[in-house]
Amino acid sequence: MQENFTMVAKTLFGFEDLLEKELLQLGAQNIKKGVRSVSFVGDKGFMYKSNLALRTAIKILKPIKTFRVNNEQDLYNKIYAMDWSAYLKPTGSLAIDATIHSDLFKHSLFIAQKVKDAIVDKFRDTDGQRPNVDLKFPDLKINVRIDRKECTISLDSSGDSLHKRGYKLATNIAPINEVLAAGLIMLSGWDGQSDFMDPMCGSGTMLIEAAMIACNIPPNLMRKEFAFERWHDWDVDLFEKIEESLLNKTRDFHHTITGYDKAPSAVTKAKENVKNAQLEDFITIKHEDFFKTQKGGENKLHMVFNPPYGERLNIDMQEFYKNIGDTLKQNYANTDAWFITSNLDALKYVGLRPSRKIQLYNAKLESRLVKYEIYAGSKKAKHME
Structure with missing residues (x-):
């Protein structure tokens, strides 16, 4: 049996009800609507399924840690204390994306840099090697969200926004997302x-x-890649089974x-x-x-x-x-x-x-x-x- 965990599907303003309904029809558990997001519970197979099948989701995030932060040094220390070896090899690559809704922290790029420093410093201190930053094709894409003093660290299972379906080769001026x-x-x-x-x-x-x-x-179905395909626990057989079951419907x-x-x-x-x-x-x-x-x-x-x-x-x-x-x-x-x-x-x-x-x-x-x-x-x- 696979373990269940909480995920967050991001969406556009006004689409929260649609996404909630989609998740319900797919079989998600414990669905909770937010603003531009809906959280839900499922296992690894369901994470694959939601990336493949949700029409109104932009990203599927897997939160791995939530804590309070008081300043940049506090953020650095708490990120450093996490066991990153569970998600990334010291020879791997990472990219960090930050969103900030806080009076304490002003610059999302600075926060992303601070998180990156803490992770690579931890690897350097424990393994003598450090992962590189790769903004285009990282092995691990990390999402940092700070809301006032609450910081949530998530793994981005999607990679590129899910609106990039893979079928659009040619566009005209201002194509619709x-x-x-x-x-x-x-x-x-x-x-x-x-x-x-x-x-x-x-x-x-x-x-x-x-x-x-x-x-x-x-x-x-036509996307070239999802971010989870580079994770330690990537299960290609399970993914193909999920894909086949969706095609049968x-x-x-x-x-x-x-x-x-x-x-x-x-x-x-x-x-x-x-x-x-x-x-x-x-x-x-x-x-x-x-x-x-x-x-x-x-x-x-x-x-x-x-x-x-x-x-x-x-x-x-x-x-x-x-x-x-x-x-x-x-x-x-x-x-x-x-x-x-x-x-x-x-x-x-x-x-x-x-x-x-x-x-x-x-x-x-x-x-x-x-x-x-x-x-x-x-x-x-x-x-x-």
């Missing part, structure tokens, strides 16, 4: 039971995430997923990424200007997109958002249209009343995910049925 895209689609209630469209698909991220959700494909999809973009370069990039994700059977991408299109057929359409905003492109916001509203109203009956925007003023030009608004952040920009329900016929008639 894969975790953000997956979270938006999940918040929109997409369940793979209708047709899906991204009418401004850019490099295709939203389409690929939608297809993986519809088919229940683990999002991180994929499902069929019987609807369409379509992307439009008016830039030929975006269409080319999107097609490359879809091919790389091995999802060409499910996704069709066309070179179209959304404002000149109309919905094909009577079927219900689920639309999620990330329209351009002032930070990215020089466009007339008033006209652009008015065109979104007009196109939806005139040409897309029986559609649930969701989009995210950080241009909160521009929403009034859409000319439709949103049925939902969810506050989120796109990078550091405060944003809204809005939903517009476009009925077939009039709304009044719909309610009288």
